[in-house]
Amino acid sequence: MNLLKTLAAISSMTMLSRITGLLRDTLFARAYGAGAYTDAFNVAFRIPNLLRRLFAEGAFSQAFVPILAEYKNVKGQEAAKTLVDHVANSLVWATVIVSAIGVIGAPVFVFLIASGLSKGTAFDDAVWMTRIMFPYIACMSFVALAGGVLNTWREFKIPAFTPVLLNIALIAGILFLAPFMEQPVYAQAIAVMVGGILQVAIQFPALVRVGMLPKLSWNPAWGLSDPGVRRVLKKMGPAVFAVSAAQISLMINTTIASYLPEGSISWLTYADRLMEFPNALLGVALGTILLPSLSKANVEGDHAEYSSLLDWGLRLTFLLVLPAAVGMAVIALPLIATLFHYGQFSDEAARMSAQPLMAYAAGLTGIILVKTLAPAFYAQQNIRTPVRIAIGVLIATQLMNAIFVPFIKVAGLALSIGLGATLNAIFLYRGLRKRDIYKPEPGWPKFFMKLLFAVAVMGLVAWLGASQFDWIAMRAHPFLRAGALVLVIAVSGLVYFSILFMLGFRLRDFKRRAK
Numbered sequence: 023m024n025l026l027k028t029l030a031a032i033s034s035m036t037m038l039s040r041i042t043g044l045l046r047d048t049l050f051a052r053a054y055g056a057g058a059y060t061d062a063f064n065v066a067f068r069i070p071n072l073l074r075r076l077f078a079e080g081a082f083s084q085a086f087v088p089i090l091a092e093y094k095n096v097k098g099q100e101a102a103k104t105l106v107d108h109v110a111n112s113l114v115w116a117t118v119i120v121s122a123i124g125v126i127g128a129p130v131f132v133f134l135i136a137s138g139l140s141k142g143t144a145f146d147d148a149v150w151m152t153r154i155m156f157p158y159i160a161c162m163s164f165v166a167l168a169g170g171v172l173n174t175w176r177e178f179k180i181p182a183f184t185p186v187l188l189n190i191a192l193i194a195g196i197l198f199l200a201p202f203m204e205q206p207v208y209a210q211a212i213a214v215m216v217g218g219i220l221q222v223a224i225q226f227p228a229l230v231r232v233g234m235l236p237k238l239s240w241n242p243a244w245g246l247s248d249p250g251v252r253r254v255l256k257k258m259g260p261a262v263f264a265v266s267a268a269q270i271s272l273m274i275n276t277t278i279a280s281y282l283p284e285g286s287i288s289w290l291t292y293a294d295r296l297m298e299f300p301n302a303l304l305g306v307a308l309g310t311i312l313l314p315s316l317s318k319a320n321v322e323g324d325h326a327e328y329s330s331l332l333d334w335g336l337r338l339t340f341l342l343v344l345p346a347a348v349g350m351a352v353i354a355l356p357l358i359a360t361l362f363h364y365g366q367f368s369d370e371a372a373r374m375s376a377q378p379l380m381a382y383a384a385g386l387t388g389i390i391l392v393k394t395l396a397p398a399f400y401a402q403q404n405i406r407t408p409v410r411i412a413i414g415v416l417i418a419t420q421l422m423n424a425i426f427v428p429f430i431k432v433a434g435l436a437l438s439i440g441l442g443a444t445l446n447a448i449f450l451y452r453g454l455r456k457r458d459i460y461k462p463e464p465g466w467p468k469f470f471m472k473l474l475f476a477v478a479v480m481g482l483v484a485w486l487g488a489s490q491f492d493w494i495a496m497r498a499h500p501f502l503r504a505g506a507l508v509l510v511i512a513v514s515g516l517v518y519f520s521i522l523f524m525l526g527f528r529l530r531d532f533k534r535r536a537k
Contacts, residue, residue: 025311025334025534028178032307035182040299042189047295048361049196050210055366056288056375059207062144064291065136065276066151067214070124070158072273082113082163084313084400085257087170089250091317094174103234108245109254110167110236117160119242124156135273136287138280151211161218168225171234174314180228181310184221191217260405271419271442275435278427285371286432293378293436296357300346300386305393308335312394316401328398332454333463334534335394340473341532343390345518348481351383352488353510359493360500360507369494378436385440391447398454411449415442472525480518484510 054060086109093102124131132139132148139145169181195213200206229235245251279286312335319327350357355376363372382389399408419442426434454460487510496503 025315025331026338026532028176028311029307029338032178032182032310033303035179035186036302036307038183039185039189040302042186042193043295044299044361046189046192046196047292048364049193051292051362051367051371052365053196053200054207055368056285056292056371057366058139058144058284059147059205060291061136061280061285061287062139062147063151063207063210064287065132065139065280066148066211067155068273068276069131069135069152070156072270082166082254082258083170084396085254085405086167087174087313088317088320088401088403089253089257090170090174091314092321093250095318095321099233105248105250106167106171106234107237108248108251110164111238111242111245112251112255113163113167114160114238115242117163118157121157121160124159125153128152128156134277136276136280138277147205147207151208154208154211155214158214158218161215161222165218165221165225167236168229172225172228172232173310174317175232175234176314177228177232178310180224182307184224187220187224188214188217191220257403257405260409270416271439274420275423275439278423279432279435282427282431285374289371289375289432290378290435292358292362292375293382296350296361296379297382297386297389297436300343300350301390301393304339304342304346305390308339308390309393309397313397313401316397320401328401328459329461330463331534332394332398332460334532336391337469338532339390339394340387340470343387344473344477345480345515347383347386348477349484349511349514350386351380352481352484353507354379354383356488356491356493356503356507356510359496360503363494363497364500369497372494374432377430377433381430381433381435381437382440384437385442385444388442388444388447389440392443392450395447395450395454398459399450402459407453408450411446411453414449415446418442418445472522472527476518476521476525479521480514483517484514487513 050060054063090102090105093105128149132145132152136148139148165181165184169184172178172181191213192210195209195216199209199212203209226235239245275290276287279290312331315331316328319325319331355373358376358379359372362375363369396408399405419438422438422441423435426437428434430437451460491503491506493503496506
């Protein structure tokens with residue numbers, strides 16, 4: 023399998039997802055702005071979304087994929103199919119029960135996550151929308167299972183395309199449902215559930231094609247006696263902490279933001295949306311293709327291949343993430359203004375949303391490096407080390423909140439998450455080196471020096487270009503503003519890759535085939 027080609031294919035699907043996501047967020051900002059009602063929706067959606075990231079896409083995937091790869095490569099297709107059936111039954115029933123608890127206990131969850139909303143009517147709105155959206159976790163748990171199966175069988179396109187359906191549903195909600203509702207933002211809660219159902223439906227043909235469509239039972243306990251299921255469950259508990267330190271910090275930050283000026287949750291959310299763009303294009307995509315390949319190398323005992331895969335992933339991460347981080351910091355306001363500064367989205371909201379985006383840029387490299395480094399532990403079914411690191415990082419992040427938030431408000435919340443992720447990446451790297459799992463290949467010092475020079479020049483060009491325009495004043499000219507932003511990004515990107523080319527970088531140097 024050509025890893026660079028596969029990464030490009032996944033990233034193209036992810037790009038489509040992010041473009042539709044940006045369109046969704048632009049329409050959302052234009053229609054609803056940034057205030058109490060948008061805070062209520064963001065809180066309501068964040069609760070099931072956190073559980074999805076914790077238990078479905080996060081802990082479950084990291085625990086399930088290495089064990090499934092072991093079954094596939096050692097025990098064969100039939101044993102793997104049995105494992106999928108039993109795991110699917112346990113996962114679906116567990117999330118259905120959790121969804122029921124969430125619907126009943128929505129007021130408690132909202133109060134725990136954003137108690138600051140209880141002082142206004144936004145609390146009741148958040149409770150109503152939480153009840154509508156909580157079953158989303160059941161849909162996404164099945165989607166995570168399907169994605170793990172398809173990725174193990176090296177079918178990456180459907181899992182990468184799936185999020186597009188949620189964006190389409192949300193866009194349709196804004197355009198066609200919101201105008202007919204007494205409280206327009208409620209349309210988004212309904213659209214989330216429609217999107218979840220669509221994402222489940224698209225998995226079935228792909229699972230049938232690889233012969234892995236799960237068989238479910240009305241008996242919730244069916245399959246729990248399977249040793250493979252028990253192994254997955256045993257790994258999942260610790261993995262919740264290992265893969266979700268940033269998500270737990272984000273939820274704590276939501277509570278803190280609910281006590282900051284009105285709109286703070288929304289400002290943080292808009293910044294988070296843009297930060298997730300490069301994170302998904304490279305971090306999630308790299309983690310997706312590395313985990314099955316690393317798991318296979320681990321099963322086969324090929325230590326050289328294991329280390330080589332990690333080295334390739336790290337070089338590609340630095341090559342693409344460093345310029346993205348610098349660019350995001352330099353053009354934070356142009357990005358926010360061009361994408362969201364219309365309709366109900368005020369001048370203040372644009373400026374305030376740019377601040378946490380610049381803060382996120384400081385830790386973007388660490389955020390994405392975690393996506394590359396963590397699979398190296400999970401592929402060896404080592405959960406304990408990332409758990410210990412994640413707990414320490416979680417504590418450090420909240421200590422940084424205590425330092426930063428009093429001075430820079432909502433931007434301090436984003437800075438704490440970014441710097442916390444950087445600490446996470448540093449300790450993960452040290453753990454790999456200490457255990458002799460990863461041995462850097464020759465050429466890293468020269469690689470870094472060339473890279474830093476190219477990034478510095480690109481950053482200067484981006485800053486000079488962005489400073490030529492008054493992005494707030496260009497509100498009345500959205501196409502002119504979009505054209506200016508595209509020009510700044512295109513010239514900066516051209517300068518960056520031209521310098522790399524002159525310094526001897528070639529595309530063929532980053533091609534990599536997995537065995």
